[in-house]
Amino acid sequence: MAVKFFGQFLIEKGAVTRTDLLKAIDLQERTNLKFGETVVEMGLMTAVEIARVHQGQRSEDLHFGEMAVKLGILTEAQVQEILTRQRNSHLYIGEALVKVGALSEHELESYLKEFKDDQLAYIAEKIEIPAGVQHKPIWEMVADLTYKMLTRVAGMSIRTGPCTVIDKLPKRPIIAEMGFSGSVSARYMLSVSENTRSLVAKAILDEESVENETVEVLDDSVKEFVNIVCGNIAAKAAQLGHSIDITPPEMRDCEKSGLDVPENHTGLMFPIYLSDGEVFELSIFIPTE
Amino acid sequence: MKRVLIVDDSIAVARQLEKIVNSGDEFEVIGQGRNGAEAIKLCQQDKPDILCMDMNMPVMDGLTALRNLMQLLPDLNVIMVTSLGGVGDKFTEAIKLGAKDVISKPFEKETVLSLLRRL
Numbered sequence: 177m178a179v180k181f182f183g184q185f186l187i188e189k190g191a192v193t194r195t196d197l198l199k200a201i202d203l204q205e206r207t208n209l210k211f212g213e214t215v216v217e218m219g220l221m222t223a224v225e226i227a228r229v230h231q232g233q234r235s236e237d238l239h240f241g242e243m244a245v246k247l248g249i250l251t252e253a254q255v256q257e258i259l260t261r262q263r264n265s266h267l268y269i270g271e272a273l274v275k276v277g278a279l280s281e282h283e284l285e286s287y288l289k290e291f292k293d294d295q296l297a298y299i300a301e302k303i304e305i306p307a308g309v310q311h312k313p314i315w316e317m318v319a320d321l322t323y324k325m326l327t328r329v330a331g332m333s334i335r336t337g338p339c340t341v342i343d344k345l346p347k348r349p350i351i352a353e354m355g356f357s358g359s360v361s362a363r364y365m366l367s368v369s370e371n372t373r374s375l376v377a378k379a380i381l382d383e384e385s386v387e388n389e390t391v392e393v394l395d396d397s398v399k400e401f402v403n404i405v406c407g408n409i410a411a412k413a414a415q416l417g418h419s420i421d422i423t424p425p426e427m428r429d430c431e432k433s434g435l436d437v438p439e440n441h442t443g444l445m446f447p448i449y450l451s452d453g454e455v456f457e458l459s460i461f462i463p464t465e
Numbered sequence: 466m467k468r469v470l471i472v473d474d475s476i477a478v479a480r481q482l483e484k485i486v487n488s489g490d491e492f493e494v495i496g497q498g499r500n501g502a503e504a505i506k507l508c509q510q511d512k513p514d515i516l517c518m519d520m521n522m523p524v525m526d527g528l529t530a531l532r533n534l535m536q537l538l539p540d541l542n543v544i545m546v547t548s549l550g551g552v553g554d555k556f557t558e559a560i561k562l563g564a565k566d567v568i569s570k571p572f573e574k575e576t577v578l579s580l581l582r583r584l
Contacts, residue, residue, distance in 0.1 A: 224575070231573040380477050396477045403475070403521070404570055407548025424474055424523045 183269050185291045196278035200269055207267040211240040214258050225249045306341050309442055314360050317412050319446045322458045325405045330379040337447035345435040345459050351428040352402040358419045363461040366402050372456050376401045399425035440464050470513035472498035474522040485574045492581055501530030508538055515584055520547040535563035542584040
């Protein structure tokens with residue numbers, strides 16, 4: 177058992193084939209438009225205005241519609257109209273599998289119930305920080321912003337697992353780290369596989385392929401992603417009344433074994449799952465006061 | 466053609482910024498540095514028209530380098546580059562120290578070019 181996407185669950189169950197799933201995903205991608213795409217389809221914004229909104233989102237934690245309103249490009253009423261249109265036309269993967277003939281309506285209903293029961297333990301509806309950890313709202317915000325930036329900046333589809341207190345960070349080939357100091361201190365770490373590093377590098381370098389890039393450039397892209405996330409965390413912390421300074425990102429060497437949480441520190445780990453089943457982690461080492 | 470020096474500890478960011486600056490025929494990148502101390506040395510040595518410099522760097526951070534550069538080369542056009550776009554006091558400090566503007570990472574090509582054109 178592990179955190180998984182519905183399509184992955186169905187393949188593992190033998191309910192659909194990989195080809196079925198690819199057909200359904202293709203149908204979903206053609207049907208489900210992103211907020212920006214819906215806006216273009218409705219003729220409400222130009223490409224230049226969309227770029228302005230994306231740029232704004234990188235330095236302020238707002239949804240596309242909220243940022244467009246803030247910049248005076250859309251009205252609140254237009255945002256609601258777009259959201260309604262998106263909601264009404266959204267095609268879920270299960271529905272797409274029915275449409276491509278891979279599942280019947282009855283099978284879908286039955287598998288959905290089974291899937292929900294299977295995943296109950298892994299779904300973090302809300303980010304819950306374990307009891308006894310100080311500055312809980314800050315760590316909830318740190319995890320929330322990391323998830324949002326993985327989606328918005330790195331373009332990843334992720335699911336998240338519950339936060340746990342750890343003594344040791346699992347072995348990973350790549351760990352990018354930044355330090356927080358000021359009214360809240362901590363070490364922020366994103367530990368990823370080579371595959372996830374490539375996904376991040378493609379987004380940061382704005383390249384279709386990073387196959388020919390050196391390890392130095394790939395690692396640097398992960399560091400830069402962490403830098404962008406932590407910059408946003410510092411901004412959000414300021415809104416919560418905390419002053420956080422960040423140090424430049426660094427790579428941690430953890431090839432041989434995991435990384436021990438230092439003495440007098442609490443280690444929090446937030447697992448993050450990709451649709452292919454790969455897992456990577458956000459971890460925070462917090463000094464105990 | 467205006468001569469631009471890029472100083473950022475991130476190779477990925479410096480490369481992306483160089484690609485944007487060199488994309489037309491108005492600007493050319495004349496070199497790169499990796500920290501604030503290198504920024505001061507390269508500005509004195511190469512006399513660029515514009516310096517694009519990261520705020521958060523090892524050895525010497527961008528704001529310290531900016532403070533020194535404004536005393537040494539008060540007419541230098543400096544644009545600060547940062548992931549701390551939403552932190553108001555960092556923005557204010559950079560502008561107060563003499564930076565012409567602050568741009569947030571990652572970059573939007575047109576934003577960078579229009580900002581450079583204003584200098």
